[in-house]
Amino acid sequence: MAGVSKVAPTPLLKDELDIVIPTIRNLDFLEMWRPFFEQYHLIIVQDGDPSKVIKVPEGFDYELYNRNDINRILGPKASCISFKDSACRCFGYMVSKKKYIFTIDDDCFVAKDPSGKDINALEQHIKNLLTPSTPFFFNTLYDPYREGADFVRGYPFSLREGIPTAVSHGLWLNIPDYDAPTQLVKPLERNTRFVDAVLTIPKGTLFPMCGMNLAFNRELIGPAMYFGLMGDGQPIGRYDDMWAGWCMKVICDHLGLGVKTGLPYIWHSKASNPFVNLKKEYKGIYWQEELIPFFQSATLPKDCTTVQNCYIELSKQVKAKLGKVDDYFLKLADAMVTWVEAWDELNPSGEKAVEQNGVVVAK
C-alpha cells in the first residue's frame, strides 16, 4: 500500500514500529504527517459507533479496529478496553506485533523548531528510545547521549552506561495539556516555549504522562501500558494516560528501566471543552490526592521480574488500598488483571521474549 515516499528510503525502525491512533473521525491530519509516517504501519483504533466509516488518506499502510472487532477478538475480555474514550488506544498496543509503539492523537500536527523547520517527532522518539536513560543521578546538561552533550563533572562513572529506555514522553506546543480548572482560569494560555531538552525522569519520581505524543518499547514495558477504564459507563475520564504513567513508572523503577520526557514537540491544535472536561475529571481530581501517595509508596517484591508479574502485583495493591477510596478501583483492579490475561493471549510468547532479550534486570 506504500505510496510515493518523500523521505529517506529507510526510516529508522521502519519494520519494528507501529503507530497507534485512536480516533472517531476521518484521518485528514495524516496528510501533514505523510513525509514522516508514510513508510510505517498504522494501527487505527476506531472509537464510538462502529458503523461509521473512517476515511484514511491514500497511501498509508494501516489496519483498523472498531468496537465490533475488539469484541470479536477479545470476547468477554473486551470489557477491559474503554469505549467512547481515547483510552481505547491501548487495544492497539495489544494487537501490535512490533517492538516499538508510537501513539499520537488526531488533533496533533507537525510542530516547527525555532529555526522554522518541521519537527520529525517520530525520529526524535526513536532516538530517545534507542539511547539509554539515567534515572539514578541527575545530569545538569540533560540528556548526556545527545550530540554536543555529555556527563558533567561529578557524575559517577559507574552510572554512565545508563539503563534501557522503556518510554519516551513528548510535549506539545500551542495548546498545553491542562486540566479543566486550569483551562477555565487560563483559556488563552498557549505553550510557545520550545525547550530543547530530553531528560530522564529520576527514579522514585512520578510525573503526569500524557498519551497525546508518546512512544515506548513494547517488549520492555507493553503490558504495563494499560489505559484503564474510562469513558462510557465509567465515573471518570481524562485519567487514562495518567493511570498508565503512574503504573508504568513504578514498574520501570522496579525493573531498572528508564523513562524520558521532553523533545519531541507536536503542535496541539484544539483545546478540548473545559466544561465537558470538568465533568470527566472532577472525581479524578480528588481521587488523585490519594492515588499519588499510593503510587509514591508502592513497592514490588523482588520476585516480580517480568512486567506481567509486576502488573498483577500492582493490581492487588490497587484493590487492597484504593478499593477504600471508591468501588471504581475494585473494578479497575479486576480490569488490570483482565488486560494482562488478554495481552498474554494475543502475545503468547510475550513473557518469554522479554526474558530472552535479557534486558529486564531485577532491582
Next chain:
Amino acid sequence: MAGVSKVAPTPLLKDELDIVIPTIRNLDFLEMWRPFFEQYHLIIVQDGDPSKVIKVPEGFDYELYNRNDINRILGPKASCISFKDSACRCFGYMVSKKKYIFTIDDDCFVAKDPSGKDINALEQHIKNLLTPSTPFFFNTLYDPYREGADFVRGYPFSLREGIPTAVSHGLWLNIPDYDAPTQLVKPLERNTRFVDAVLTIPKGTLFPMCGMNLAFNRELIGPAMYFGLMGDGQPIGRYDDMWAGWCMKVICDHLGLGVKTGLPYIWHSKASNPFVNLKKEYKGIYWQEELIPFFQSATLPKDCTTVQNCYIELSKQVKAKLGKVDDYFLKLADAMVTWVEAWDELNPSGEKAVEQNGVVVAK
C-alpha cells in the same frame, strides 16, 4: 561607591544579596557585568598570596578578604577554609550578613540568549529563588511558576503551592563543566545548546552542583554550603562544589526545601588544564563511587530541624561511614564541625533567625 548606573534604579533584592567572588587575579571580568552587578555589594575572597594586590574596577562596592584576613577573623577555625582552591569562596558566605548569595567565577562572562540579548543571570537566579520549588512530583512543562507555563493535567492540586526554594543552580554556555577524563577525550566540545528551562531537582535525586554560577538563600541553607577541604595540603580538588551540593541536597530533602537547576546561563570562557585537573580529581573520581551511595542512603533524624543540626549529624555519618574509604574523610568530618562552629560565631543569631522565619519545616 556607586558609579553611573545603566540599569533600572532599584534592582531586585539590592540590599539583601551579596555577590561572592573567589579570585587570584584582577577582576577585569567585572567590566562586562557592570550593568548587572554595579548596584550590588561584592564580597571578594582573594586566594593564594595575600601580599598580591587585586585590582577591582572603579565604581563597584566591595569588601575583600585575603588569607591573612581569614586567619585573623577565624583564628584556629580558619583551618576549615581551603587555600589555593576556589573552595575558599565559602568564607564569603560566612561573613555575609545578607539573606541571599550569588557566587560566580572570574572566568565567567555575560552570555547571550538566542535572540542575541545579554542575559541578566543574577535577575534570573533571583526569580528562581523567589518562586517555589516542586520536588515531590515532576511537571512536564518544567517550572510551573514561569510566565506562560503552569501545572499540567494530572499534577496533584495539593502540591501546587510548592515549597521554599533554597538553591538556584545556573548553567554555562561555551566551555562545559566536564571532568578531566571527558576534557581529555573531547577537548573541542562546546556547549552551544540553550535550554530555555528551569526545573526542580526531585526529592531523593542527587545532582552535580557546580559552584561557577550559583545562588542560594543563605538564611535557609547557608550553613550547609560548605565547600570542604580542597587545594593546598589536601589530596583532592575540584570536588568542593560537588561535596557542598550533595550535603546540601540531602539536607534540603530532609527540611522540605527546594533546589532548582537550568537558567540562567553564563558564558564560561576558559577551559582549565585537563592534566592539572586530572591530578586534582583522580582520587575523587574513585572515592565518588562510594560517596554517591552514601549520600543516596543518608537519612537524618526527625529532631534535626535546623540546617546546623542536620549538618553536624551528617558530619557524624561521614566520619562513621566514609572514614573507612580514606582518612581524608575523618579530617573533612572534623572540618564540617569547625565550619558550623565558625558560622555560628560569625552569625550568632543565625539559627534563631531561621526558626523565626518559619520557613524551615520538618519532614
